[in-house]
Amino acid sequence: MKCLIVIPAYNEAASIGRVLESLAALGRGFEVLVVNDGSRDDTVSEVRSHGSATVLDLACNLGIGGAVQTGFHYALRHDVDVLVKFDGDGQHLAQEIDKLLEPLLAGRSDVVIGSRFLVDGGFKSTFGRRLGIRLLALVNSLFLGYRIHDNTSGFRAYNRKAIEFLAEHYPAIDYPEPEEVVLLVRNGFRVTETAVVMAPRQGGSSSISLGRSVHYMAKVLLAIMMVSLRPVVDKHRTKVPKVMALETNCDEK
Amino acid sequence: MIFDRLLIVAALSSLAFLLLVLELIRRRRLDEGYALLWLVCGLLFLGFSIWRKALDYLAGIVGIYYPPAALLLLLIIGLFMVMIQFSVVITRQRHQIKSLTQRLALLEEEQKQVFKVSLPDDGR
Numbered sequence: 512m513k514c515l516i517v518i519p520a521y522n523e524a525a526s527i528g529r530v531l532e533s534l535a536a537l538g539r540g541f542e543v544l545v546v547n548d549g550s551r552d553d554t555v556s557e558v559r560s561h562g563s564a565t566v567l568d569l570a571c572n573l574g575i576g577g578a579v580q581t582g583f584h585y586a587l588r589h590d591v592d593v594l595v596k597f598d599g600d601g602q603h604l605a606q607e608i609d610k611l612l613e614p615l616l617a618g619r620s621d622v623v624i625g626s627r628f629l630v631d632g633g634f635k636s637t638f639g640r641r642l643g644i645r646l647l648a649l650v651n652s653l654f655l656g657y658r659i660h661d662n663t664s665g666f667r668a669y670n671r672k673a674i675e676f677l678a679e680h681y682p683a684i685d686y687p688e689p690e691e692v693v694l695l696v697r698n699g700f701r702v703t704e705t706a707v708v709m710a711p712r713q714g715g716s717s718s719i720s721l722g723r724s725v726h727y728m729a730k731v732l733l734a735i736m737m738v739s740l741r742p743v744v745d746k747h748r749t750k751v752p753k754v755m756a757l758e759t760n761c762d763e764k
Numbered sequence: 765m766i767f768d769r770l771l772i773v774a775a776l777s778s779l780a781f782l783l784l785v786l787e788l789i790r791r792r793r794l795d796e797g798y799a800l801l802w803l804v805c806g807l808l809f810l811g812f813s814i815w816r817k818a819l820d821y822l823a824g825i826v827g828i829y830y831p832p833a834a835l836l837l838l839l840i841i842g843l844f845m846v847m848i849q850f851s852v853v854i855t856r857q858r859h860q861i862k863s864l865t866q867r868l869a870l871l872e873e874e875q876k877q878v879f880k881v882s883l884p885d886d887g888r
Contacts, residue, residue, distance in 0.1 A: 570860075570863050570864045570867040571859075571860040571863055571864060684795060684796070684797065685797070686797075726800070729800055730796045730797050730800060733789070733796045733799070733800070733803075734796045737786075737789050737790050737796065740790050741790055741792075
Protein backbone atom coordinates (compact mmCIF):
# COMPACT_ATOMS: atom_id res chain seq x y z
CA MET A 512 0.00 0.00 0.00
CA LYS A 513 1.36 3.37 -0.99
CA CYS A 514 0.41 6.15 1.40
CA LEU A 515 0.93 9.82 0.66
CA ILE A 516 0.72 12.59 3.26
CA VAL A 517 -0.35 15.89 1.71
CA ILE A 518 0.38 19.09 3.62
CA PRO A 519 -1.11 22.26 2.16
CA ALA A 520 1.08 25.08 3.47
CA TYR A 521 0.58 28.82 3.50
CA ASN A 522 3.13 30.75 5.56
CA GLU A 523 3.97 27.81 7.83
CA ALA A 524 7.76 28.32 8.05
CA ALA A 525 7.58 28.55 11.85
CA SER A 526 6.05 25.12 12.30
CA ILE A 527 6.55 23.01 9.16
CA GLY A 528 10.01 21.79 10.19
CA ARG A 529 8.72 20.23 13.41
CA VAL A 530 5.73 18.73 11.55
CA LEU A 531 8.03 17.04 9.03
CA GLU A 532 10.25 15.78 11.85
CA SER A 533 7.30 14.21 13.65
CA LEU A 534 6.19 12.52 10.42
CA ALA A 535 9.70 11.19 9.75
CA ALA A 536 9.91 9.98 13.37
CA LEU A 537 6.97 7.68 12.70
CA GLY A 538 9.33 5.56 10.66
CA ARG A 539 6.54 4.26 8.46
CA GLY A 540 8.06 5.38 5.17
CA PHE A 541 5.04 7.45 4.21
CA GLU A 542 5.77 9.74 1.27
CA VAL A 543 5.24 13.39 2.23
CA LEU A 544 4.15 16.09 -0.20
CA VAL A 545 4.06 19.76 0.79
CA VAL A 546 1.99 21.96 -1.51
CA ASN A 547 3.19 25.49 -0.96
CA ASP A 548 0.28 27.82 -1.66
CA GLY A 549 2.27 30.94 -2.57
CA SER A 550 3.70 31.52 0.92
CA ARG A 551 5.44 34.82 1.51
CA ASP A 552 7.75 33.36 4.16
CA ASP A 553 10.46 30.68 4.08
CA THR A 554 8.12 27.69 4.00
CA VAL A 555 9.69 26.23 0.83
CA SER A 556 13.30 26.55 1.97
CA GLU A 557 12.35 25.11 5.38
CA VAL A 558 10.89 22.03 3.68
CA ARG A 559 13.77 21.69 1.21
CA SER A 560 16.38 21.96 3.98
CA HIS A 561 14.60 19.19 5.83
CA GLY A 562 14.92 16.97 2.78
CA SER A 563 12.27 14.41 3.70
CA ALA A 564 9.41 15.80 1.63
CA THR A 565 8.60 16.64 -1.96
CA VAL A 566 7.57 20.27 -2.55
CA LEU A 567 5.10 21.52 -5.12
CA ASP A 568 5.52 25.28 -5.19
CA LEU A 569 2.38 26.90 -6.61
CA ALA A 570 3.10 30.01 -8.65
CA CYS A 571 0.24 31.93 -7.06
CA ASN A 572 -1.95 31.56 -4.01
CA LEU A 573 -4.90 29.36 -4.98
CA GLY A 574 -6.56 29.10 -1.58
CA ILE A 575 -6.60 25.92 0.51
CA GLY A 576 -8.94 24.05 -1.85
CA GLY A 577 -6.76 24.58 -4.90
CA ALA A 578 -3.64 23.58 -2.98
CA VAL A 579 -5.23 20.39 -1.66
CA GLN A 580 -6.54 19.44 -5.10
CA THR A 581 -2.98 19.70 -6.42
CA GLY A 582 -2.09 16.99 -3.91
CA PHE A 583 -4.89 14.77 -5.24
CA HIS A 584 -3.62 15.20 -8.82
CA TYR A 585 -0.13 14.26 -7.63
CA ALA A 586 -1.54 11.18 -5.89
CA LEU A 587 -3.31 10.09 -9.10
CA ARG A 588 -0.13 10.38 -11.13
CA HIS A 589 1.96 8.49 -8.60
CA ASP A 590 -0.46 5.61 -8.07
CA VAL A 591 -1.09 6.39 -4.43
CA ASP A 592 -3.55 4.07 -2.64
CA VAL A 593 -4.24 6.17 0.44
CA LEU A 594 -3.93 9.93 0.82
CA VAL A 595 -3.78 11.59 4.23
CA LYS A 596 -4.37 15.33 4.46
CA PHE A 597 -2.32 16.86 7.25
CA ASP A 598 -1.93 20.44 8.52
CA GLY A 599 1.43 22.19 8.48
CA ASP A 600 0.77 24.23 11.62
CA GLY A 601 1.28 21.45 14.15
CA GLN A 602 -2.43 20.98 15.00
CA HIS A 603 -2.47 17.41 13.73
CA LEU A 604 -0.40 14.75 15.46
CA ALA A 605 1.59 12.20 13.45
CA GLN A 606 0.89 9.37 15.89
CA GLU A 607 -2.85 9.78 15.24
CA ILE A 608 -2.56 8.92 11.52
CA ASP A 609 -3.02 5.19 12.10
CA LYS A 610 -6.44 5.83 13.69
CA LEU A 611 -7.52 7.37 10.37
CA LEU A 612 -6.08 4.57 8.27
CA GLU A 613 -7.70 1.74 10.21
CA PRO A 614 -11.32 2.14 8.93
CA LEU A 615 -10.00 2.71 5.38
CA LEU A 616 -7.85 -0.42 5.35
CA ALA A 617 -10.63 -2.46 6.90
CA GLY A 618 -12.79 -1.34 3.97
CA ARG A 619 -15.42 0.23 6.21
CA SER A 620 -15.15 3.72 4.76
CA ASP A 621 -13.88 5.62 1.74
CA VAL A 622 -13.03 8.80 3.63
CA VAL A 623 -12.18 9.11 7.33
CA ILE A 624 -12.27 12.43 9.18
CA GLY A 625 -10.23 12.90 12.33
CA SER A 626 -12.58 14.49 14.84
CA ARG A 627 -11.65 16.55 17.89
CA PHE A 628 -15.09 16.20 19.46
CA LEU A 629 -15.52 12.47 19.88
CA VAL A 630 -13.08 12.11 22.75
CA ASP A 631 -12.11 14.09 25.84
CA GLY A 632 -8.77 15.85 25.97
CA GLY A 633 -6.66 17.64 23.41
CA PHE A 634 -7.25 21.06 21.94
CA LYS A 635 -10.85 21.87 20.97
CA SER A 636 -10.53 25.36 19.44
CA THR A 637 -12.00 28.57 20.86
CA PHE A 638 -15.60 29.03 22.05
CA GLY A 639 -16.71 31.07 19.03
CA ARG A 640 -15.24 28.56 16.61
CA ARG A 641 -16.86 25.66 18.42
CA LEU A 642 -20.22 27.40 18.08
CA GLY A 643 -19.70 27.74 14.32
CA ILE A 644 -18.57 24.12 14.06
CA ARG A 645 -21.73 22.96 15.90
CA LEU A 646 -23.92 24.94 13.52
CA LEU A 647 -22.14 23.36 10.54
CA ALA A 648 -22.60 19.90 12.07
CA LEU A 649 -26.32 20.57 12.48
CA VAL A 650 -26.77 21.88 8.91
CA ASN A 651 -24.68 19.10 7.41
CA SER A 652 -26.59 16.42 9.33
CA LEU A 653 -29.80 17.64 7.64
CA PHE A 654 -28.27 16.90 4.26
CA LEU A 655 -26.32 13.79 5.20
CA GLY A 656 -28.94 11.97 7.25
CA TYR A 657 -26.34 11.30 9.93
CA ARG A 658 -24.03 13.46 11.98
CA ILE A 659 -20.43 14.36 11.24
CA HIS A 660 -19.27 16.32 14.28
CA ASP A 661 -16.08 17.94 13.00
CA ASN A 662 -16.84 19.23 9.51
CA THR A 663 -14.01 21.77 9.50
CA SER A 664 -11.32 19.27 10.46
CA GLY A 665 -8.67 19.10 7.75
CA PHE A 666 -7.24 15.85 9.15
CA ARG A 667 -8.65 13.31 6.69
CA ALA A 668 -7.73 10.09 4.93
CA TYR A 669 -8.97 9.04 1.48
CA ASN A 670 -8.93 5.73 -0.37
CA ARG A 671 -8.14 5.36 -4.07
CA LYS A 672 -11.76 5.74 -5.14
CA ALA A 673 -12.08 9.04 -3.25
CA ILE A 674 -8.72 10.25 -4.61
CA GLU A 675 -9.89 9.70 -8.18
CA PHE A 676 -13.16 11.51 -7.54
CA LEU A 677 -11.66 14.46 -5.68
CA ALA A 678 -8.78 15.02 -8.12
CA GLU A 679 -11.51 16.14 -10.49
CA HIS A 680 -14.24 17.47 -8.21
CA TYR A 681 -12.50 18.87 -5.12
CA PRO A 682 -14.08 22.24 -4.22
CA ALA A 683 -11.20 24.50 -5.29
CA ILE A 684 -12.20 27.38 -3.04
CA ASP A 685 -10.82 28.81 0.18
CA TYR A 686 -13.50 27.18 2.41
CA PRO A 687 -13.72 23.57 1.18
CA GLU A 688 -13.96 21.23 4.20
CA PRO A 689 -17.67 21.26 5.14
CA GLU A 690 -18.76 21.31 1.49
CA GLU A 691 -16.42 18.41 0.72
CA VAL A 692 -18.27 16.22 3.27
CA VAL A 693 -21.67 16.84 1.65
CA LEU A 694 -20.23 16.43 -1.86
CA LEU A 695 -18.70 13.06 -0.97
CA VAL A 696 -21.75 11.63 0.79
CA ARG A 697 -24.04 12.85 -1.98
CA ASN A 698 -21.91 11.00 -4.50
CA GLY A 699 -22.14 7.73 -2.63
CA PHE A 700 -18.89 7.77 -0.66
CA ARG A 701 -18.86 6.35 2.86
CA VAL A 702 -17.59 9.15 5.09
CA THR A 703 -16.96 8.35 8.74
CA GLU A 704 -15.35 10.04 11.72
CA THR A 705 -12.80 8.75 14.12
CA ALA A 706 -11.71 10.30 17.40
CA VAL A 707 -8.31 11.98 17.38
CA VAL A 708 -6.47 14.31 19.72
CA MET A 709 -5.31 17.62 18.30
CA ALA A 710 -2.88 20.23 19.55
CA PRO A 711 -3.17 24.02 19.37
CA ARG A 712 -1.37 25.49 16.36
CA GLN A 713 2.37 26.03 16.87
CA GLY A 714 2.91 29.02 14.64
CA GLY A 715 1.44 31.09 11.84
CA SER A 716 -2.16 32.19 11.93
CA SER A 717 -5.35 30.42 10.94
CA SER A 718 -6.55 31.02 7.43
CA ILE A 719 -9.93 31.88 9.00
CA SER A 720 -9.38 34.92 11.23
CA LEU A 721 -12.08 35.80 13.74
CA GLY A 722 -13.22 38.95 11.94
CA ARG A 723 -13.91 36.97 8.80
CA SER A 724 -15.86 34.24 10.56
CA VAL A 725 -19.27 35.57 9.62
CA HIS A 726 -18.21 35.92 5.99
CA TYR A 727 -16.81 32.38 6.13
CA MET A 728 -20.02 30.95 7.60
CA ALA A 729 -22.18 32.68 4.98
CA LYS A 730 -20.05 31.31 2.12
CA VAL A 731 -19.88 27.82 3.60
CA LEU A 732 -23.62 27.55 4.32
CA LEU A 733 -24.41 28.79 0.80
CA ALA A 734 -21.92 26.31 -0.66
CA ILE A 735 -23.42 23.41 1.31
CA MET A 736 -26.92 24.26 0.16
CA MET A 737 -25.77 24.55 -3.43
CA VAL A 738 -23.82 21.30 -3.48
CA SER A 739 -26.89 19.48 -2.21
CA LEU A 740 -28.97 21.03 -5.00
CA ARG A 741 -26.53 19.95 -7.71
CA PRO A 742 -27.09 16.68 -9.49
CA VAL A 743 -24.98 13.69 -8.45
CA VAL A 744 -21.85 13.49 -10.60
CA ASP A 745 -22.49 11.04 -13.41
CA LYS A 746 -19.74 8.46 -12.97
CA HIS A 747 -20.43 6.95 -16.38
CA ARG A 748 -19.70 10.19 -18.11
CA THR A 749 -16.47 11.28 -16.45
CA LYS A 750 -13.20 9.63 -17.40
CA VAL A 751 -14.49 6.07 -17.22
CA PRO A 752 -11.68 4.41 -19.21
CA LYS A 753 -8.99 5.85 -16.94
CA VAL A 754 -10.72 4.87 -13.71
CA MET A 755 -11.44 1.35 -14.96
CA ALA A 756 -7.85 0.88 -16.10
CA LEU A 757 -6.59 1.91 -12.68
CA GLU A 758 -8.96 -0.45 -10.92
CA THR A 759 -7.78 -3.42 -12.95
CA ASN A 760 -4.21 -2.53 -12.08
CA CYS A 761 -5.06 -2.64 -8.39
CA ASP A 762 -6.72 -6.03 -8.77
CA GLU A 763 -3.66 -7.46 -10.45
CA LYS A 764 -1.55 -6.55 -7.44
CA MET B 765 -51.14 53.74 -7.07
CA ILE B 766 -48.21 54.35 -9.42
CA PHE B 767 -46.05 54.32 -6.31
CA ASP B 768 -47.27 50.83 -5.38
CA ARG B 769 -46.84 49.52 -8.90
CA LEU B 770 -43.22 50.64 -8.91
CA LEU B 771 -42.57 48.81 -5.65
CA ILE B 772 -44.22 45.66 -6.94
CA VAL B 773 -42.05 45.76 -10.06
CA ALA B 774 -38.98 46.34 -7.88
CA ALA B 775 -39.87 43.42 -5.61
CA LEU B 776 -40.55 41.03 -8.47
CA SER B 777 -37.42 41.95 -10.39
CA SER B 778 -35.19 41.59 -7.33
CA LEU B 779 -36.78 38.21 -6.66
CA ALA B 780 -36.06 37.13 -10.25
CA PHE B 781 -32.53 38.49 -9.87
CA LEU B 782 -31.94 36.47 -6.67
CA LEU B 783 -33.16 33.29 -8.35
CA LEU B 784 -30.87 33.94 -11.32
CA VAL B 785 -27.84 34.33 -9.04
CA LEU B 786 -28.70 31.16 -7.10
CA GLU B 787 -29.17 29.18 -10.31
CA LEU B 788 -25.79 30.41 -11.59
CA ILE B 789 -24.14 29.19 -8.39
CA ARG B 790 -25.90 25.84 -8.67
CA ARG B 791 -24.56 25.41 -12.19
CA ARG B 792 -21.08 26.37 -10.98
CA ARG B 793 -20.98 29.37 -13.26
CA LEU B 794 -20.46 31.55 -10.18
CA ASP B 795 -18.45 30.91 -6.99
CA GLU B 796 -20.23 31.45 -3.68
CA GLY B 797 -17.54 33.88 -2.59
CA TYR B 798 -18.19 36.22 -5.48
CA ALA B 799 -21.95 35.75 -5.41
CA LEU B 800 -22.32 36.78 -1.79
CA LEU B 801 -22.23 40.51 -2.52
CA TRP B 802 -24.82 40.10 -5.29
CA LEU B 803 -27.08 38.16 -2.92
CA VAL B 804 -26.76 40.74 -0.16
CA CYS B 805 -27.59 43.54 -2.62
CA GLY B 806 -30.55 41.60 -4.01
CA LEU B 807 -31.92 40.83 -0.54
CA LEU B 808 -31.58 44.47 0.60
CA PHE B 809 -33.34 45.67 -2.53
CA LEU B 810 -36.11 43.12 -2.06
CA GLY B 811 -36.48 44.04 1.60
CA PHE B 812 -36.82 47.76 0.94
CA SER B 813 -39.28 47.29 -1.90
CA ILE B 814 -41.58 45.14 0.28
CA TRP B 815 -41.21 47.01 3.55
CA ARG B 816 -42.61 50.47 2.83
CA LYS B 817 -41.92 51.98 6.26
CA ALA B 818 -38.25 51.14 6.08
CA LEU B 819 -38.06 52.72 2.63
CA ASP B 820 -39.81 55.91 3.87
CA TYR B 821 -37.42 56.02 6.80
CA LEU B 822 -34.37 55.57 4.58
CA ALA B 823 -35.63 58.29 2.21
CA GLY B 824 -36.19 60.58 5.21
CA ILE B 825 -32.64 60.12 6.45
CA VAL B 826 -30.96 60.97 3.17
CA GLY B 827 -33.49 63.71 2.32
CA ILE B 828 -35.30 62.17 -0.63
CA TYR B 829 -38.90 63.41 -1.05
CA TYR B 830 -40.05 60.60 -3.31
CA PRO B 831 -39.21 57.38 -1.39
CA PRO B 832 -38.98 55.01 -4.42
CA ALA B 833 -36.08 57.15 -5.63
CA ALA B 834 -34.24 55.88 -2.56
CA LEU B 835 -34.42 52.44 -4.16
CA LEU B 836 -32.46 53.79 -7.10
CA LEU B 837 -29.86 55.20 -4.73
CA LEU B 838 -29.60 51.78 -3.10
CA LEU B 839 -29.23 50.16 -6.48
CA ILE B 840 -26.43 52.51 -7.52
CA ILE B 841 -24.55 51.99 -4.24
CA GLY B 842 -24.84 48.22 -4.66
CA LEU B 843 -23.61 48.37 -8.26
CA PHE B 844 -20.63 50.48 -7.24
CA MET B 845 -19.66 48.02 -4.54
CA VAL B 846 -19.86 45.04 -6.86
CA MET B 847 -17.89 46.87 -9.54
CA ILE B 848 -15.14 47.77 -7.09
CA GLN B 849 -15.00 44.11 -6.06
CA PHE B 850 -14.63 43.20 -9.74
CA SER B 851 -11.75 45.64 -10.15
CA VAL B 852 -10.01 44.16 -7.14
CA VAL B 853 -10.46 40.63 -8.45
CA ILE B 854 -9.30 41.55 -11.95
CA THR B 855 -6.20 43.21 -10.52
CA ARG B 856 -5.40 40.13 -8.47
CA GLN B 857 -5.86 37.88 -11.48
CA ARG B 858 -3.59 40.10 -13.56
CA HIS B 859 -0.87 39.75 -10.93
CA GLN B 860 -1.38 35.98 -10.87
CA ILE B 861 -1.22 35.66 -14.67
CA LYS B 862 1.93 37.76 -14.68
CA SER B 863 3.71 35.58 -12.14
CA LEU B 864 2.47 32.41 -13.88
CA THR B 865 3.90 33.62 -17.19
CA GLN B 866 7.21 34.53 -15.60
CA ARG B 867 7.46 31.22 -13.77
CA LEU B 868 6.73 29.32 -16.97
CA ALA B 869 9.47 31.16 -18.88
CA LEU B 870 11.99 30.55 -16.07
CA LEU B 871 10.97 26.90 -15.90
CA GLU B 872 11.42 26.39 -19.65
CA GLU B 873 14.87 27.93 -19.45
CA GLU B 874 15.84 25.71 -16.50
CA GLN B 875 14.53 22.64 -18.27
CA LYS B 876 16.66 23.45 -21.30
CA GLN B 877 19.71 23.73 -19.07
CA VAL B 878 19.01 20.48 -17.25
CA PHE B 879 18.12 18.22 -20.14
CA LYS B 880 20.10 20.03 -22.85
CA VAL B 881 17.16 19.43 -25.10
CA SER B 882 16.90 21.74 -28.08
CA LEU B 883 13.33 22.93 -28.16
CA PRO B 884 11.87 23.17 -31.67
CA ASP B 885 13.26 26.19 -33.48
CA ASP B 886 10.51 28.72 -34.06
CA GLY B 887 12.51 30.34 -36.87
CA ARG B 888 13.43 33.57 -35.12
